[in-house]
Structure formats: structure tokens, C-alpha cells
Amino acid sequence: MTLFLFLYALLARLLDAGDQDGGDEGGILPNGLAHLMGALAFSQELLLFHLHSTEHVGVEGHYHWLLQLVILVCVLCMLMELSWPRSFLVVFVRTLAITFQGVWLIQLGFLFVPFFAPKGCELTEGPHGRMVVCDSDDAIIRAKALATLQFSWYLAALVSSALLALAYVIRHYATARKYHTIDAVVEECGKQKKVHEQMLSSY
Template structure:
């Protein structure tokens, strides 16, 4: 979609007002390649070693690194309100990158995988928030509005410094609300899933099935599925 906006000029060079579209397309391409190779590695398994998972972690690490660099050196405004949204987004991407790197050394750590998953969800939510808040005129803070920049882009501009500082403070508060919401969601989801696993484990113990036993043909090689039951799965093992 980004590249369908005619980013090339008549002489074949990139248009200045479309450079940010090309940057977004590069980010999307990196994650698409990671997804493609992750599916292929999981389906065909060129080796039976755990290096297949490590390669997947390496690819997504490279994708997060590119995303962080492109947003850090983004061609759009890093000074105004849009820059504040991008700066906060960089912090989330950095957390995703750090915990993905940790996955290379601690691939079986539950907390590393869980925090990484929550940070990816947080990044997706914040991108959606940016899409609505930056390009919906009704959501512009008081004293600010959508205007054309030097390249003809619609961006939020504030009338004075006081309005800009107030708008940035509102962005920080909005980010804090979502951060608190992710804290509540993370603990609540973990608690709910733990209860489900605990109930299934109790049911299995009542019928004399030990955790991890491969007792039926319906169970997979990892001891994760058994018919319609979900057996407790310990990442640390």
C-alpha cells in the first residue's frame, strides 16, 4: 500500500514527500520475510536441531533492529507532536528487541517469551493509536490541528509552544494509560490461563494420568495435546 502511492518522480528518483512511505515499506518487508522464513523453517525443518528456532529469533531480531533505526532516523518531524508519538514507539520497539535478543540465550524462559509477546501486542496497539490520533482532526489536542507541511503531508501542528507542551503531556498520559492497561491485561491473562491449566491438570490426576505421560495416540510429540485436553506445558523443561 505504501509503494502504491507513486513514490517515484518522472526521472526515476524518490520523491521527498514519499520517503517515509518507503521506510514503512522496508519495515513491513523485513517482518514479512521473517514470517515467511519462520513458516518454512517450521514446516520443512532442514535440521532437527533447535537452531531452527534460533534462526527465527535472529531474523526477528534483525527486523526489530531495522524498525528501531528507521523510526529513530525517520524522515518525518521528530520535534512536534508526531515526534513524541514516534519517540514513545521507539521505547516499545527497544523492549521488543532486547527481549528477542534474550530469547537467543534463554529460549526456554517463560518470562522472556511472555514479556516479548506483551511488548509486541503493546507495539501494535500503539501503532493503531498513532493512526487514529495523528490523522483524525477530531482527536487533535486543543490549540493544534491538521496542516500541510513543507512536503505537502497532513501533520498535526500546534499554534504555540504552550499548546505543543500540553499536547505532548497528553500523549505521555495516553501512553501511561495503555501501559497500565497492558500491566493489567498481562497479569489477568496469565492468571486466567494458569487456572485453565490447573483445572485440566486436576482432571488428569483424577483419572490417574501423570503430567507429561504419552499415554494415547492423540498426544503429539511434545506432550502438549491429548485429544481435546490441554496438558500443562512447562517452557523451562
């Protein structure tokens, strides 16, 4: 998984270097290759977490299941970028998904800190290493509900922060530009030329 992510980052860097030198057509590698590599990297990550989650049940399995949803969004966005490489919405959602993936991995790490373990649950040594075990079914339900609430809170906070930052950037740094087609510019130049010739002929 790490190797695929490294290759994706390397390809993206090569594409950036090519775009700086020759624009869209002057890249070293085709744009779709980087998106395809990113989709493969996140697909492999999704597969690994899916297989890894079969060893975890209860609270850990719920955390991993929520993480797989975020990774799936990353995969879908990468595949959509193959068809719409310049879609701001797709890139924006993909960026949020990757960021949220990191946030949720940090939250998953807190699960294995005894102080942050859900009420009624504790860390114990299992056949596959340390795992979170709850005392009763009610404790498991409560821990899963808390994980779902945390997921929703983090998602809402991330989306709200991103939208506020985007609105701030658009308001303070975006400049209004008026674009005209070549035909309109040529037509306007022709009119000005005729007016100029008429003025000269009148003298």
C-alpha cells in the same frame, strides 16, 4: 521492514513445522536463526522510525519517540531469546511489546484525525506532508503530556489484561503433574521387584 517481518514469520513457521516432526533437534532450521531474523526486522523498524522522526518535531516527534521505546524492547527481547529460547518471561514480554506496538500505532493514526487532534493543535500541510502544528508552547507541552499519559494508560491496561488472562488460564487449564527422575523410577522398580521376589520365596 515488511520484507524482514515476512521472512521472520516464514522462518518461525518452518521451525514450528520442524518441531512437530522431530522435536527440538529435528527442526529444519536452527532456532536462533528465527530470533536473529526477528531482531534484524525490529532493528530495521527502529532505524526507519528514528530517521523518520527527524522530520517530525513537537507532538508527532514525541509520539514517535515513545514508539521507538516499544520497538527497542522488541529488539532486546529477540536478542535475549538467542540465549534463553525457552524463557517464558522473555517471550511474554516480547509478546506484550509487539501487541503494544500495534496499539500505539493505532493511537498514532488517531493523531491525524482532525476530531482527535489535541486541544490547541491542528493538522496543516507542511513541507513533508500533513503534520500537527500547535498554536503555542503551552499547547505543545499539554499535547506531549497527554501523549505520555495515554502511553502509560495503554501500557497499564495491556499488562493488567495480560496478567489476568494468564492467571485465568493457569487456574482453569494448568494441570499439576509430578515428575520423577529416571534413577528414582528405576530404584522404586527395584524395590518393588525385591518385595515381589521375597513374597514368592516365602511360598
